[in-house]
Each structure stands twice: as C-alpha cells, then as structure tokens.
Amino acid sequence: MHQQVVSRSFVSAMLAALAALVGLAACTGPTSPSAPDYRSMPDQTPDSFERLVGAWSSKVYGSPHIEVAIPEGWLVRLRGRCTGSGELAVHVSGQSFSQDERWPCIERWEFSKSLFPPDERAVGHQDLGPYPVVIDRADTITSWDLEAYSTELPPSASPRPVSS
Structure with missing residues (x-):
C-alpha cells in the first residue's frame, strides 16, 4: 500500500x-525555426538574354481589373510584385494556351513558374501573339507591378541587325 x-x-x-x-x-x-521572412529575400532579376516585352503597374493602371496584351515574344515569362495583402491574379491566353498566375503580396519581384506559348510541336502551330493579359487585384493590394520578358525571338523572326 x-x-x-x-x-x-x-x-x-x-x-x-x-x-x-x-x-x-x-x-x-515553438523551439523550431519560424517560417522564412520572404520580404527579406532578394528580388528575382531577369537574365541577361531576356528582353522586356511589356510592363504594367498600378501607377498607370489604377483599376482593379485591367486588360492589356503582350505584343510579341517567344518563351515569355512574367515577373510580378505587389504590396498590401492578398494576391495579384494574372490570366494570360493565346491561340493554343491559357494560364493563370498568382503573386502573393510580399513586396518583392518574383517570376512566374511557367513559360508561354507552348512549343509548336506540342500544339501543331506557332502562336506568335499578341497574348491577351487580364490583371485582377484585390482591394487590399496597395500597389503592383507586372513585367513580361521574352527569352528568345519568335521562331519566324529574323535577328535584328546590330547597329554600330
């Protein structure tokens, strides 16, 4: 007992x-490390071979719903950023594709995860643009920027002469 x-x-x-x-x-x-602070990470920058083919921002386009177009480019990727809270929603389409991208408002430049248009072998023809773009921002977003970079000339384009 x-x-x-x-x-x-x-x-x-x-x-x-x-x-x-x-x-x-x-x-x-918690004793484990906290989630990373994405705002302290560096901006993602374009590579030297990429050329800017379109740029839009809330400074020029104040409406929550914007419709623009990327005039040309091959193997295009988007780079965006926004401040405030929520996500910047972007929809891009062409003759043979449609894709949605979202950027969380973490105040730094970030590239999209995909390229467009698809390879002509995959879809049976070349989609040379223009590529309609719809940008929708939530009311909680205070500012945003979106850029389009082409990684190559369109397959049918001839290289531009270099002037001296």
Missing part, C-alpha cells in the same frame, strides 16, 4: 512538471 501511495505521488509530481513544461513552451513559442 505504501508503494502505491509513493507511485501515485511520483506520477502526480511528474504530471505537474509536464504540465508546467507544456505551459512554459506555450508562453515562449
């Missing part, structure tokens, strides 16, 4: 110590 009393006292003391430890952990927060 004495042993059961000691065991119960020991278990009670251990549970109290465990409860105190859990309470302390709750007050001080």
Whole structure:
C-alpha cells in the first residue's frame, strides 16, 4: 500500500512538471525555426538574354481589373510584385494556351513558374501573339507591378541587325 501511495505521488509530481513544461513552451513559442521572412529575400532579376516585352503597374493602371496584351515574344515569362495583402491574379491566353498566375503580396519581384506559348510541336502551330493579359487585384493590394520578358525571338523572326 505504501508503494502505491509513493507511485501515485511520483506520477502526480511528474504530471505537474509536464504540465508546467507544456505551459512554459506555450508562453515562449515553438523551439523550431519560424517560417522564412520572404520580404527579406532578394528580388528575382531577369537574365541577361531576356528582353522586356511589356510592363504594367498600378501607377498607370489604377483599376482593379485591367486588360492589356503582350505584343510579341517567344518563351515569355512574367515577373510580378505587389504590396498590401492578398494576391495579384494574372490570366494570360493565346491561340493554343491559357494560364493563370498568382503573386502573393510580399513586396518583392518574383517570376512566374511557367513559360508561354507552348512549343509548336506540342500544339501543331506557332502562336506568335499578341497574348491577351487580364490583371485582377484585390482591394487590399496597395500597389503592383507586372513585367513580361521574352527569352528568345519568335521562331519566324529574323535577328535584328546590330547597329554600330
């Protein structure tokens, strides 16, 4: 009987110590590293071979719904950023594709995850543009920028002469 009393006292003391430890952990927060602060990461920049083929911003386009077009380009990728909260939604389409991209408002430049238009072998023809773009911003977005970069000349275009 004495042993059961000691065991119960020991278990009670251990549970109290465990409860105190859990309470302390709750007050001080997790011991694992916190999520990365994306705002402190550097902006993503275009490569030297990419050329700017379109740029739009909230400074010029104040409406929450904008319709513009990328006039030309081959293997185009988008780069965007926004401030405020929420996401900047962008829809791009062409003769043979349609894609949606979203940029979280983390105040830094970030490239889209995909290129367009698709390879002509995949769709049976060349889609040389223009590429209609729809930009929708939430009311919580205070400013935004969107750029389009072409990584190559369209397959049917001849290289431009270099002037000296």
